[in-house]
Amino acid sequence: MKRIQTLDTKNLCESAKNGGCGECQTSCQSACKTSCGIANQECENADK
């Protein structure tokens, strides 16, 4: 029986190849201003 369900997620290792375009939002420009969370930032890489 199937005991493991793998969700569809971004491959972080692949993102090392063409990531870092820097066009995504600076995390503190949104709502927090007092903590650092980058996981909620949307990727804006046109070549992703």
Next chain:
Amino acid sequence: MIHCYKLGGLNIVLDVYSGSVHLVDEVAYDIISMYETETLEQITEKILAKYGALPDVTAEEIKACFEEIGELKQAGKLFKEDTFKPMAGDLKQKSAGIVKALCLHVAHTCNLNCSYCFASQGKYHGDRAIMSLEVGKRALDFLIENSGSRRNLEVDFFGGEPLMNFDMIKELVAYARKREKEANKNFRFTLTTNGILVDDEVIDFANREMSNVVLSLDGRKEVHDRFRVDYNGVGSWERIVPKFQRFVEKRGNKNYYMRGTFTHANPDFVKDIEEMLSLGFTELSMEPVVCAPDDPSALTEQDLPIVLEQYEKLAFLMLDCIKQGKPFTFYHYMLDLKSGPCIYKRISGCGSGTEYMAVTPWGDLYPCHQFVGEERFRLGNVWTGVENTAVQDEFAACNVYTRPECENCWAKLYCSGGCAANAYHATGSVNGIYSYGCELFRKRMECAIMLEAAKTVGK
């Protein structure tokens, strides 16, 4: 590295370095937890002892599951080794010398007198001041000049209360719209306001020009009015809530956040989230207060379990609201597992002191708004640029791998090592960690991943 946890009836396995998320049953959960340290024979013995009474748990089944885990490992989706550490410095270097975001302190003054304000009522421990149009224009020119090939440039109108300098903001935005065409840039503005000066002119202007507005509301009236009072000590809730409702109603589908702060006085902050929802707001953020440990509003060790439980309660509230067809957003639970940030972003973090800087009303540059007023951290100014390269280098060298405490933390690629200002205030070093904040952050990420998993499986 993996992180296994149970939440909301789900057994979740996060593979840290691949970013993979697996939902597993109890048997697989236990096998995965033993996989790297025990043999198949040892695992089989233990699993049969625990689950052997179940008809579908046999030695063959355990072997099949063991092999599936091996296949996932082979595919780089489980127990993926850390290949990022050697390239961390190089990844962060991709942004060297580039500035792409400024927090403009257009008003170091405020029309409210909130005792918990990290900016000490907008004064940042200095004099009251208003930014001139000349300084504002120079700041934008500095940004354009130092933005390299970056097209999207972010500018936050911040304070104090930025609307106390609204006329300048309007003129500066007009200047930016002219300059962005000339320079082939795209300015994205954010306005953070306490609401007191919001009127129809502000609403129409902000809804036209601001990519995002952050509206400060702490939730319940008694909670909000405990701290957010004017200079006569009168609470602001009744004055601002109708304005914010009108603001949001007229904003259509453009971004906004109702942004609250919770303190030692209301660690049960989900009630404040519920109040925001009942007022008709759906894009919500609620932040733990940032203040000195001896401040009466500071969160205590006794508050910690309450706050952690509240984060779980909030996640379950969100699931309930989705089922009822009334979804809402919580800033820290926004997580896009499929197309979220790349590894570069996850390692380098917020870019404070390098990509991102704060500008005072006098045109001085600081690594971020939370360092303003700390003379040691003054980087330079918008006319001559960064002169204090020693401090900038300190920030440029800062990444998730430079903090020893983060080495074995499963959440490090979600927080990038945390907020440098929080670390500095907690430990005296930007390379330290604010461990209380880490506890909260890890719980938020567990909840955020659980929510995404639950949505995926329709739970």
